Amino acid sequence: MNVFKEMGCSVGKVSAYPRFLGNRKGKVFGYGVLLIFFYFFLAYLISGVIFLARIGGLGKSLEENVPYFRLVDGSLSVERPCYFESGGSLVDIDTSGFFDLEEAYDYARDYQSVIIMDVEKMMLKSNGQIQTAYFSDFGDLDISRDSLKNWIPMIYVSAFLGGILTYIVQVALFFFAILFLALIGLLFNSIIKANLTFGQVYLLGVYSRTLPLAIKALLKLFHVNVPFFWVINFGISLIYLYLAIQHAKKGSQPQNAYVYNPGSSYGQGGGYGQGGTYGQGSGYGQGGSYGQGSGYGQGGSYGQGSGYGQGGGYGQGGSYGQGSGYIQDSYGQGSGYSQDSYGQGSSYGQDSYGQGGSSNSGNTDR
16 A cells, blocks of 8 residues: 555545554654655645745845845944834834833833844843843944845755754654554553554554644644644544554454364364354264264254264164154164164174174064
8 A cells, every 4th residue: 555545544544554554664654754744845835935925035025124224333224213013022123313221121011022223232022031232242243134135045045954954853753742642552452452562553653643734734824723732633643543453453353263173073163064064963063973963964864863873883773764765664763674683782783883782782583
């Protein structure tokens, strides 16, 4: 099964999970790497491309949204003041004067992120931390909007390398997180008594992450925020893992089969046994070496006690027995040719082939 078909089955056909247990470790690892790539592609790469297309690229966005500025010899100059306030963010850049640090600290308390600059200094607030710096501390730095344009190719390269690093970290976190999923899977394995190893449960855990990661990628792509989605994400994987272990247990159980059974030459449920090809009492049945009731069936053409039956070579009750082809009165209930000549104690009776003596238990003649 190729990897794309496996992705489809891992979402829509839980009964296929036991087949994944036959995959090599390298294939399972490759599946996880490819799964994270699809997630990363949808959640980050496509979103980034859409963002760049909307702003017309970094160069155009820089010209349209950033006023001309120059920072040289510890002094900042901006062609026009820049003020922006939205939600918990504030940007205030004005190089026509100076701002008071104590007032700026009080002002910044009402915002989550702050950028305030004047001609000689700046103040930044991020994640609750406030930092201030003087431009003269940066040394002989000469930066302008034009020089930033020259950095744009380097920004793209840095973003690409950063994306690769982020992807590698995502892959590592993916396989690490499945360890916790597999530990819960071992609990399922114990409850269901599926007798799977930790490695097998871990493997099933890799495939159980397919649907949750697809949903998470789509939510990021369309910028949809679902509260406590991490609970939903983990819960979907646990449901898939539980069902997968159940199916793995069913697939490992042997089908009911008849085996050779004590008490018969070919067994109670064997080829010719009870319920076998020739029926319950037929052929080579349950009882003696050639069947309990008859040579060819219970009550068949050679009768219940006839043929090669329970008692002797030509039967306990006679050669053609009770209810046989040769009726009861023609040759007698107890014998084929009489009870004594070939009967219970005769040379062909129960001892020669059955229980009695070598000749018979009575007279040769009536």
